[in-house]
Amino acid sequence: MALKVDIILTWGTEAALEAKRATRTIPIVMGAIGDPLAQGIVSSLARPGGNVTGLTSLSGELEGKRLELLKEVIPNLPLVAVLVNPTNRYTGPALQHARLAAEALKIMLRVHETHDAMTLDNELDSLSRERPRALLVFADQFLENQRRRIAQFALKNGLPSAYTYRDHVEVGGLISYAPSYHDLFRRAATYVDKILKGAKPADLPIEQPTKFELVINMKTAKALGLTIPHSLLVRADELIQ
Numbered sequence: 001m002a003l004k005v006d007i008i009l010t011w012g013t014e015a016a017l018e019a020k021r022a023t024r025t026i027p028i029v030m031g032a033i034g035d036p037l038a039q040g041i042v043s044s045l046a047r048p049g050g051n052v053t054g055l056t057s058l059s060g061e062l063e064g065k066r067l068e069l070l071k072e073v074i075p076n077l078p079l080v081a082v083l084v085n086p087t088n089r090y091t092g093p094a095l096q097h098a099r100l101a102a103e104a105l106k107i108m109l110r111v112h113e114t115h116d117a118m119t120l121d122n123e124l125d126s127l128s129r130e131r132p133r134a135l136l137v138f139a140d141q142f143l144e145n146q147r148r149r150i151a152q153f154a155l156k157n158g159l160p161s162a163y164t165y166r167d168h169v170e171v172g173g174l175i176s177y178a179p180s181y182h183d184l185f186r187r188a189a190t191y192v193d194k195i196l197k198g199a200k201p202a203d204l205p206i207e208q209p210t211k212f213e214l215v216i217n218m219k220t221a222k223a224l225g226l227t228i229p230h231s232l233l234v235r236a237d238e239l240i241q
Helices: 013-022 059-073 091-106 119-131 141-143 147-156 166-170 183-198 216-221
Strands: 008-011 030-033 050-057 078-086 107-111 135-139 161-163 175-179 211-219 238-241
Touching: 008 013, 008 175, 013 050, 013 135, 013 166, 030 183, 050 107, 050 147, 059 091, 059 135, 059 161, 059 175, 078 091, 091 107, 091 238, 107 119, 119 147, 135 147, 141 147, 147 161, 147 166, 147 216, 166 175, 175 216, 211 216, 216 238
Parallel strands: 008 030, 030 050, 078 107, 078 135, 135 161, 161 175, 211 238
Antiparallel strands: 175 211
16 A cells, blocks of 8 residues: 555455455455455455456355365265365355255265464374365465475375365375466456556456366375276366376
8 A cells, every 4th residue: 555556466365355455446456266245345246346356266166066076086985074274264155165065965074274383283183083085175375385294194194185276286185176377367467457448446347267277196196096087087187197
């Protein structure tokens, strides 16, 4: 605000909420956010109103899709541990979507909350005793920063794991499924361009993702003794060998 910028570009729920609190006049473009309606950031997707527009990543709704992918890999999947950060306001709406999907898939969810190194230690200890059949990790900056440790824990404990970000899969996680964030931010640049040319954020509809990416780490699958179904392999955008 002190720099008197022309536009603020955000990534994620927390950033968008803080930016909106800071200003009601400077245009805000959301490069990616899980659910702007649930968070009250915009009044509608078609006509957001106010000074905020941009793109939603639908991350919360996709937690159910990630459960479906785990179910494809392990057809008999009774219990999935879910690792979340309770301080992230994305978590509540995302859990609702995950629970609806779990009910339809006849999967029991057990939620483990962590927000710092100490609570992560505790929850991983609990997970090692609990022995779920798979692990679902929600989108969150803290969990993203801890991706290597989480992926290695899942591998050591024989847990197929699913994530939002491909970064987790690159360090040993099994599956990621999400919109293409590169595509979302390229499209966000068009919003910035329109606003700089005079368009009002209130009149620019919130766009939803059109390109999604499924990434599977085949080395992890082999280490876990899993055979990835052919139907899943042919849908993958990338197989990490």
